[in-house]
Amino acid sequence: MELVIGTKRWSTWSLRPWLALKHTGAPFTETLIALREVETSTAEIRKHSPSGLVPALKDAGVVIVDSLAICEYLAERFPGLWPADPVDRALARAAASEMHSGYGALRRECPMELGLRTVQPMSPEVEKDVRRIVALWLGLLDRSGGPFLLGGWSIADAFFTPVASRFESYGLDLKICGDDGRAQAYSEALLQTPEYLAWLADA
Numbered sequence: 001m002e003l004v005i006g007t008k009r010w011s012t013w014s015l016r017p018w019l020a021l022k023h024t025g026a027p028f029t030e031t032l033i034a035l036r037e038v039e040t041s042t043a044e045i046r047k048h049s050p051s052g053l054v055p056a057l058k059d060a061g062v063v064i065v066d067s068l069a070i071c072e073y074l075a076e077r078f079p080g081l082w083p084a085d086p087v088d089r090a091l092a093r094a095a096a097s098e099m100h101s102g103y104g105a106l107r108r109e110c111p112m113e114l115g116l117r118t119v120q121p122m123s124p125e126v127e128k129d130v131r132r133i134v135a136l137w138l139g140l141l142d143r144s145g146g147p148f149l150l151g152g153w154s155i156a157d158a159f160f161t162p163v164a165s166r167f168e169s170y171g172l173d174l175k176i177c178g179d180d181g182r183a184q185a186y187s188e189a190l191l192q193t194p195e196y197l198a199w200l201a202d203a
């Protein structure tokens with residue numbers, strides 16, 4: 001398997017399937033494309049990815065694009081990336097999908113930039129996104145008892161790892177968004193997994 005990814009400091013979409021693949025323990029090769037290089041990025045990505053976007057997974061003679069589709073494929077190939085219980089699995093998929101298609105203000109106003117530490121006041125739009133994320137996390141943690149959203153680590157946690165990185169980078173205060181401390185603790189735990197630390201070490 002070959003996973004084509006973008007610059008580790010910025011590419012939140014690449015981080016998600018990379019974490020899932022790393023989690024499986026399966027060997028894979030990584031092809032890194034420098035993003036935001038005006039002259040070369042687009043052409044380089046297109047050499048590997050027909051959508052012109054990273055991440056892309058090459059396996060079984062095909063190229064699979066889109067972070068969520070790649071994670072779904074990995075879950076078909078390797079056990080344990082989604083919860084075993086069908087209801088938990090549905091909730092995990094709903095959480096990952098919500099992240100995949102939502103939180104536009106947080107994504108726009110607080111782009112992932114590993115290593116950045118600042119304190120940025122939240123706009124009303126970002127606060128709305130963060131409130132929803134905190135409520136979603138607390139609801140799932142209530143149900144599962146943690147330490148991850150559905151108990152054991154799953155693709156849902158991969159999808160929220162870049163969110164945790166944004167919370168850290170921009171010093172976003174989860175308490176004013178309804179957190180009782182558990183969302184903050186979960187966010188910090190995501191940034192301590194061996195898989196994320198391995199990504200960070202190479203960013």
Ligand SMILES: N[C@@H](CCC(=O)N[C@@H](CS)C(=O)NCC(=O)O)C(=O)O
Pocket residue numbers: 006010011012013014035036041042045052053054055065066067068
């Ligand atoms: N929905 C896609 C989004 C992928 C995406 O937007 N990737 C960005 C990098 S994070 C990209 O390839 N941008 C092209 C560029 O920077 O030239 C996914 O989930 O994989």
